[in-house]
Amino acid sequence: MDDTTHGIRIRPGGLADAPATLGMLDRAVVWMNDRGNTEQWGTTPYSRQPGGVARVERYLTENAPFIAELDGTPVGTLVLDSGPSPQVPIPPADEPERYVRLLVSDRRYAGRGVGAALLAHAAEETRRAGVGLLRVDCWAGGDGDLVAFYRRNGFTPTDRFLAGSWPGQVLARRVS
Secondary structure, rough: OOEOOOOEEEEEEEHHHHHHHHHHHHHHHHHHHHHOOOOOOOOHHHHHOHHHHHHHHHHHHOOEEEEEEEEEEEEEEEEEEOOOOOOOOOOOOOOOOOEEEEEEOOOHHHHOOOHHHHHHHHHHHHHHOOOOOEEEEEOOOOOOOHHHHHOOOOOOEEEEEOOOOOOEEEEEEEEO
């Protein structure tokens, strides 16, 4: 079930990938903070946030995780589920779906297409499952770069939501 795109190998993930995934999340927090974004994920490294480690371990064992690698080094993590997190206040889909619960790429490999390769893999996994809808939610604050990233990767904005003071956007992609 390995997929290779632009030298990126995507393989199934598991609990052993928790340290690498947490490292990517921690580096993402630093990267965002260095650019003035302290609202999306806060300022505390993900691995030190209350419940952060347990959440990643749960994602890697209870969902469908995939790891992107370059030359054997983990450079991205994607977690698919059958629906959104209960914390996302959106209406349920009226059909079966796959939902991106986590997508993170290692900022040290920015610009190499890791996120795009993982989203293409998510679409293929959705298609293989005989499901026609792939959805994701993301932070909709700041300059809208994250929403634009998903749009460039074939997603269309649908529902907006507010989780406390955190602005979110749900996006959907049809797969055939």
